[in-house]
Amino acid sequence: MDSQTPMSSSIQLAHGSGGLMTRELLDQIIFSTFKNPFLEQKHDGAIVPLKGPVVISTDSFVVSPIFFAGGNIGDLAINGTVNDVAMCGGVPEFISLGFIIEEGLDTSDFVKIVQTIKAAAEEAGVLIVTGDTKVVESGKGDKIFINTTGIGSPHPRAHISMDRIRPGDQLLVSGPIAAHGMAILSQREGLQFESEIRSDTTCLNHLVSDLLDEFGDQVHLLRDPTRGGISSVCSEIAQDSALGVLLRETALPLDPQVAAACEMLGLDPLYVANEGIFCAIVDAEAAPKILERMKSHPKGGRAALIGEIRSEYPGKVVMESAVGGSRIVTPLIGEQLPRIC
């Protein structure tokens, strides 16, 4: 923060007025952190040098608590949208940033979040090019909500679409499941484990780009299993492709302390949110090489082949259990963990 007058120690309604105090907040915290030529246009938006077509994705983040083991709402908001653009086969480049702040938020917490956003944007290789800040009265929000919208260009070799899925396609996951949801939940519940459960929030765009560079249209579909977890992604795939998804329980990568936390709370890790892994439906022949490539990347070291596409049970997800039986995985209906992202 470079400043003439020091900022007040908490965010006030007037910081959302559009007047001098808004300007002060922007100049002292936002513009000084995210300095770039696009923000300096000081337009009501930004003009960015992207060649069409354009991939666009948006997400609002309402996670509670806003600080958690492994991250905070700031990197979650960048990584979440960066990953959604990547899942469409896009190469994310520019991000818009909208804050809805509850009056009374500690300015130091806000600065910490903004700094985390900066670091996450740098790691993902995206620029914050435009934004907006609103402040609502105490009791009309919950500390801070963040919307991010990401734009980028389609990867030149991407050909990702639900209708490219074929029976026999293999289902890969890029890392261990259920970490984000269990990190949030164990923090909310005050649970202690031998080693802390940390959110897996991270950007996946570099790994996705590497895979597309090398394997192009052998990657048929990408999805990140955030809210609703692996089961929701698989249910959507089964429903939208009118094919079946087979999952192999023993193949699912799952950290022991995450498994223990799930058991303790009676949660099935298949339904728990992730923020740093993705599912890839890939060509059967290429699958071993794609898996190998994922494992050689820092964001995919624990990738695994967890299932495949089957024609036998259209629209259904079936899990082969550790002991050899199988069961239908039903989609999540209601809310398992509210405000997980």
Add this chain to the structure above:
Amino acid sequence: MDSQTPMSSSIQLAHGSGGLMTRELLDQIIFSTFKNPFLEQKHDGAIVPLKGPVVISTDSFVVSPIFFAGGNIGDLAINGTVNDVAMCGGVPEFISLGFIIEEGLDTSDFVKIVQTIKAAAEEAGVLIVTGDTKVVESGKGDKIFINTTGIGSPHPRAHISMDRIRPGDQLLVSGPIAAHGMAILSQREGLQFESEIRSDTTCLNHLVSDLLDEFGDQVHLLRDPTRGGISSVCSEIAQDSALGVLLRETALPLDPQVAAACEMLGLDPLYVANEGIFCAIVDAEAAPKILERMKSHPKGGRAALIGEIRSEYPGKVVMESAVGGSRIVTPLIGEQLPRIC
């Protein structure tokens, strides 16, 4: 709404879970309303056929009350972002839509808002191509907040930038001021006037495009005076251009009942928010023709020439009053009307 099972009568936390209830909300209310090939990609985002460079702008809307005379948070959210893209010299084409809903919102209110969004998007000529819905617990939000991000291409004849402003440039406004802020405020305060004060929320992109088609780079800067009103726009221009802005009080278009409401509540209309007008700083010679063109357009019928750029008082805004004197217009410092947009 086309439906198999009817939606519940209010929005519940589970509608934000990422599971079947989220899908139900999307299918029954969102996808069925905004039907278009981009939404039907059913990606985590959308791939849209925009040629670069790209103009992007974002805004979150937290207006209270969510329904008001002349509009609701839905058209406000579309028009606000459409107008911001237009103010950058962009032609808005695609919109992302992020909802943060407080648990318990009447489903019928949500549907009404979504329908208003649809109508506003149609009028503006933009498509909703991707979106996100989160639900927070009762008491952790306030009915509904909406983020919209708009993208489009720069108008081929636009050359809009703060550094194009010159002494002698003329300041036009496209319509009467202070209507939106006073509509919200009189509704909050329960004030009654002979004729209802209605928000001016509307899309300005078509008028802006017409002006740019005809006058191109004779339009030096465009700004919509939303939060903070005309005074904040003029203060920003004065500060960022290091030139002075002269305003002529008698030239400001102002509806009598809006003026009366401002007087009753002790508010200066210069500081009150607008949602359906813009300020244009234009070449002095072209100004009369640009004004004439504005007046011939349905969105600019009451446009006026309200001031000019002066070199005498750099960084300052000066108002020539009705009786001939002049005063410095200070920028808004704190909050005049919280949650006006």
